[in-house]
Amino acid sequence: MARGRGSHLGPWPVVVLCFVIAAFSLLPLGFVVVATANTGWDSIVALVFRPRVGELVINTLLLVLITVPLCVVIGVGGAWLVERTSLAGHKAWAVLLAAPLAIPAFVNSYAWVSAIPSLGGIFGGVLISVLSYFPLVYIPVAAVLSRLDPALEQSAASLGLSPWKVFFRVILPQLRLAGAGGALLVSLHLLAEYGAFAMIAFDTFTTAIYDQFQSTFNGAAANMLASVLVIFCLLLLLGESKTRGRARYARVGAGAQSTPHRVPLGRYQGLGQLLLAGVTALALGVPLWHVGRWLVAGGAVIWQRPDLLPTLLHTLGYGAVGALVTIVLAFPLAYLVVRHPGPMSKILEGANYISSSMPGIVVALALVTITVHNVPAIYQSSLVLVGAYALLFMPRALVNLRAGLAQAPYELDEAAQALGKPPLIAFLRVTLRLAAPAAAGGAALVFLGIVNELTATLLLAPNGTRTLATQFWSLSSEIDYVGAAPYALLMILLSAPMTYLLFVQSKKAAGQ
Incomplete structure (x- = not known):
């Protein structure tokens, strides 16, 4: 007898595997909680309530x-110009406004310091951040605008509203989910960013944690700064969830969508x-x-550096292995969420999103502490680094896999089993094949992140391990901007197709 989706918790091996993956995902949060508890109240007060932390908060x-x-x-305005106005060359502008995401x-920051060596402070931080991260708002908003049902706009216009009033009263409210989601991503990137701000000597929690870790390995001060940073991240997640509200944004009824005016x-x-x-x-x-x-x-001589090819190969290797491991780890959870939705699957999925929202510095600090004290044999090994990549980029794989599995009808599995195929064989030959394109897309996005x-x-x-990012950072920190340039270009070239x-x-997701 075929088992319907949502009628039970799911196959027990998948459920157990999902619990293990969720427990792994919560390691950074657990580290922060334990480190805070072990520090003691008096030490917490002394380390958190001090002028330096106040400066970082400001x-x-x-x-x-x-x-x-x-x-x-910029993101909403650019998306509206591209998707909803008679802008000449709007197809070219659509791609150009997304392209800055390919530049780390x-x-x-390296380029702007080259242009303005004195760049720094809050102005420098804002300038570089806006130019780097506005596509995180533009891309989802443009996607929604391109598929937004124009019926409401047409109705509002027929009532005599001007184009500006239609935009603010009708279109803008429909963009709340996409805009809030993009704003959350920008905020989390700002909390996690290290290199861009360190290069212009603008102090943030991430730069302070890294400096503290370098000066006093695994010190209580770094742990407390990490705790404050995690609180900021969790507050942002809570704020974004409140911003969503319960408004309905989907169309009611079937039928073809008319072309937007x-x-x-x-x-x-x-x-x-x-x-x-x-x-x-x-x-x-x-x-x-x-x-x-x-x-x-x-x-031409800078392309003859002996470490250039090994660095590129290390980057490609870690990117490929990290993407594969992340996809494999995300698959059981995506399967459980789509095939057996319920409170438990939502909780397990949420655990991955909470951990991935934490900055890389916190994830790294957690894994350093855990491996040093509990499994020193794997400290500073490739296994730990790939595990960190999986923690940081799991949602990129999860979102794509979830969409792919949702498009693979469960009834096809049932039909294959009815024809005598064992459940595992039916899954591999039917569902997995249909979800393969989504898995490839998720792997590409994880690769971009790595x-x-x-x-x-x-x-x-x-x-001895060098990636394009770390080698670029090493050379640019030594003010060897010429030597760093090939690594910068290779990162851009690798990132460009993934950004597209x-x-x-x-x-495509906006049209589903």
Whole structure:
């Protein structure tokens, strides 16, 4: 007898495996809780309530409160121009506005420091953050706008509302979920970023934790800073969940969706082109120009560095292995969430999202402490580094796998079993094949994250292991901007197709 979805908890081997994966995902949070409890109240007060922490809190709050609204304005405004107006060349602009995501923030910082050596402080932090992260808002908002049912807009316009009033009263509320989700991603990236801010000497919790760890290995001060940083992350997650509300955004009823009407820009066409050209020039033009400038200055000899090929191979190897491991770990949970939805599967899924929201510095600090005290044999090994990648990028795999499995009808499994195929064989031949494209997409996005990951790799990479990100960081920290340029270019070239894939997938997801 076929078992319907949601009628039971799921196959017990899958359930047990999901619990193990969730427990692994919660290691960083458990580390923070235990470290805080072991520190003692008096030490907590002394380490947390001090001027240095107050300075970091102010820097962090200012960074988030200034950067996030700017990213929302640029992301929503750019998406609206591209998707809903008569903007000339809107298809090209659609890709160009997503492209800055292919340039790691620390490479962006390197380029801007090359242009303005005195760049620093809150202004420098905001400038680099906005130019690096506004696509995190633009991409989901553009995806929603491209598929948004125009019926409500047409009804509002027929009632005499001007295009501006239609935008603010009808369109903007429909973008709340996408905008809030993008704003959350920007905020979490701001809390996690290390290289971009360290390069301009702008102190944040992540830079302070790294410096503290380097000076006093596994000290209580670093643990307490990590605890405060995790509290910030959890507050952001809670705030975003409250922002979603319970409003309904889906269409009611079947039928084909009409083509959205593009608002004529008229005399504002030139202004729209100028604004997007300015954003693109700052976010893409400046980093690409300065990377190219340093490459030209170095000449052909900089491509003959003996460590360039091994570094590229290390990066590709860790990216491929990390992506494969993450997909394998995410598959049982995605299967449980889609085939057997319920409170337990939601809790197990949420555990992965909570841990992945923690900055790489906290994940690395947790794994360093746990391995040093409990399993020293694997300390600073490839196994631990790949585990960190899986913790950080599990949701990228999970979201894609969940969407792929949802499109593989459960009835096909049942039909295969009815024809005499064992459940495992039916799953491998039917469901797994149908979900393979989604798994490949998720693996590509995990690969993108690993290529550009810096902080956890700096702390966890085995001796002698270099990735493009760590080698770039090593050379740029020594003010060898010429030597760092090839590594920057290779990271951009590896990231570009993955960024385009993310852009395309977001459009498809919005249409589901």
